[in-house]
Amino acid sequence: MKTAQQSASFKKALRQRTALVWMLCFGFITIILFTSTTQLAISYRTALATATERATSKSFLIAEWVEKSFELTRFVLQETARGFDAQELIYPTTNPEQHAQQTAWIIERVQRAPNFVFLGMLDRDCVVTHTTIGINLGFDALAHQREYCTLAQKEPLTGLKVSNMFTSVDHTQNVTVSYPLTDATGALDGFALAGLDLSFFQQWLDLIELEPHNVITLYDLNSRLLARKPFIAQNIGMQIEEEHLNRMAKNPSEEHYSHRLISPVDGIERIWSLRRIGDLPFIVVVGEQTSAAIATWRQMLFLYLIAATSLCLSLIFGAREYIRNFQQAMEMHLLATTDPLTSLSNRRCFSDSANRMLSHYNTLAHHKTQNQPPVLIMLDIDHFKQINDCYGHDIGDQVLIDISRVIKSKCGKHHLSARWGGEEFVLLLPNTDLNTAIEFANQLSQQISKLKSAPERTITASLGITTYRAKESLESLMKRADVALYNAKERGRNRIEVA
Ligand SMILES: Nc1nc2c(ncn2[C@@H]2O[C@H](COP(=O)(O)OP(=O)(O)OP(=O)(O)O)[C@@H](O)[C@H]2O)c(=O)[nH]1
Structure with missing residues (x-):
């Protein structure tokens, strides 16, 4: 059973770590999503721009060819006129x-x-x-x-x-x-x-290699279709009602225009490049199928979706796993260092901390620093067996918990405290003179006697106090405190003895 205090600090640490991990996780996810979306938007625009460029170059080349093809006509007519x-x-x-x-x-x-x-x-x-x-x-x-x-x-x-x-x-x-x-x-x-x-237009267009669903068309200034690749016989000679084409036909200053539109002829969306052919009354229109132009981008989108989804899922599962491991590690640490009933440190944890405190004192003493040695207090509840026997183990447990709470609040952050075993507790007060330690033990004893854990019974404890002697071991210090405690018990309990 954990005390509320222990589980509160445990929960707080877990909450803080969980919040940090999810924050990092979603931060990374946001970066991944932002980067992929930006990258995809850029490559989408690039794919469309490349297709527009391609259509523009094709319309330019075809316009050049149509102009050149009228050179022979011009030459023959010129010769005829002159001759x-x-x-x-x-x-x-x-x-x-x-x-x-x-x-x-x-x-x-x-x-x-x-x-x-x-x-x-x-x-x-x-x-x-x-x-x-x-x-x-x-x-x-x-x-x-x-x-x-x-x-x-x-x-x-x-x-x-x-x-x-x-x-x-x-x-x-x-x-x-x-x-x-x-x-x-x-x-x-x-x-x-x-x-x-004009059938030579069609014959020439038929020779041009064209990707599926791409289109090359030639119109006159009445928006009438003169030639088309792929060829659709019934459309030749037809007047096409298309806003941009009609506008260009009527506006001699407009030489080139490109846009995206669903074809009024076959219903396929294309990127169109419209180009006026020099002084001739013709307009060449080249269409690149939009879906083909962005086919590579679509594959990229698919790969990005898979990669981003797996990355995000890995992050989410990784974060969840980390939090679970962290929680387990904290629980293990608590189990290894804390007494589960009172949430005080256990014997092993106390020994480690006490040894560190003693060795620190020895280092200071070696450098002749003016410092008081630590004082050890050993506390044992009087007639605890009777409490168990009279009131049951649950009340016995409650007494242990209440006394632990008194010890913890008295010790604060600076003094070490632990449940040494059974109904026995130890406290190590750093840099403390003996009188202060005795006063501390008295206050502790008084507070314990005010506890109402067991009905109609005053709870008392016997305390043994001893001061650390430089370079001695923790065991030797404990033994001396134990002797003092033994004396307190022998001399009638509910008292403090110094050794
Ligand atoms: N309820 C409860 N009792 C415990 C726990 N650990 C040890 N005890 C009991 O504590 C009692 C200790 O009894 P004793 O060693 O005879 O000491 P005492 O009755 O306090 O007598 P003195 O120390 O001589 O005053 C035993 O009955 C143990 O069963 C515990 O975690 N919970």
């Missing part, structure tokens, strides 16, 4: 043979560019004078309404003009490309105009 007699646009020949020769010359030009659907010469009012596809000369009924005409006539001298996409009569997706013809003074005489089949 054709502009006078023939203002005053076309009425000689059919001569006209046929001029048309043959144009047909020869058209064969130089594999994607040309047709090539024609138009006067400055967009009236067709020569053509490779044999439409009526003087055809102009719809010409003015067609985009290529208004486009060619708008700032006519600025060079190559490319129209938005239109679907031709043979259901192919085409654009028109025009180049101005000027006279010696630089005035506009007419245009060389070609139709281009």
Whole structure:
């Protein structure tokens, strides 16, 4: 049975240690969670930034390629415009043979560019004078309404003009490309105009290696889909209603834009890079599937989750185990050093502490330090057997506990005290003169006699006192105190004897 005091100090120490261990444990867990979360957030952002970078580079390369692919078109049209007699646009020949020769010359030009659907010469009012596809000369009924005409006539001298996409009569997706013809003074005489089949965009995109679920698309400025990898036939020529694409199409100053969006075509979320292709009326859009871009990050997240969870669990279980061990060690220590009934030190613990005190005194004495020697008091309850016999062992135990409490409060922190065995107690008072020790023993004796542990009986004790002699052993000191105690018993009990 432990006293309330003993278990209170034990509980306090355990509580303090437990609080410290859990504080450290949760401190580490917080650091682990904070570090992993920060690391994961950084790598998530890096993964998205890398994918955006990749999409941006791809859109740049494709835009470069599309621009280059129009160089041949520009060259053929330029050659045609320069080689054709502009006078023939203002005053076309009425000689059919001569006209046929001029048309043959144009047909020869058209064969130089594999994607040309047709090539024609138009006067400055967009009236067709020569053509490779044999439409009526003087055809102009719809010409003015067609985009290529208004486009060619708008700032006519600025060079190559490319129209938005239109679907031709043979259901192919085409654009028109025009180049101005000027006279010696630089005035506009007419245009060389070609139709281009855009299927070469698709053929070229088909050659590009692409990771699954990534997309490359080409649009015109009407947001119409010109080509797509992977190819979806029914989407080609379709006008796509997408806010960012539409905005870029309408805003010539916006050259590049990247964002994350679920594709309106196939419903997959991607990181998109939209890029205007130079002066051409096209926009290239490259999409990197978001989930593929963060696939490595996802694996990392999984590993982090496993590592952080195991680390946190190890810390929690480690802390629990430590606290359990600490509690057991404290209990063991208490058992090994304390008397379980009175919670006073036991014989072994007292001997260790007393030997340390005596050796300290001997060291001081050796250095001739002015110090009083320790005084040993041995205390034995009088007629304790009778108490047991009259009131039972429980009351006997209570007497032992109450006397121990008196001894403990009297000794405080500076004096050693212990239950030596049975109903016998020892006290060692450091640096104490004999008179003080006798006064101390008297007070102790009086306090014991006031105890009401056993009903209708005054509890008394006999005390033997002796002063330590330098260099003697604890055993010899104990023996002398025992003699004094024996004398006290012999001389009638409830008294103090000095030896
Ligand atoms: N209740 C209780 N009794 C104990 C304990 N330890 C020893 N005793 C009893 O203490 C008694 C000691 O008796 P004695 O040695 O004859 O001494 P006494 O009766 O005090 O007589 P004097 O010392 O000569 O005054 C014995 O009856 C033991 O059983 C204990 O822990 N609890």
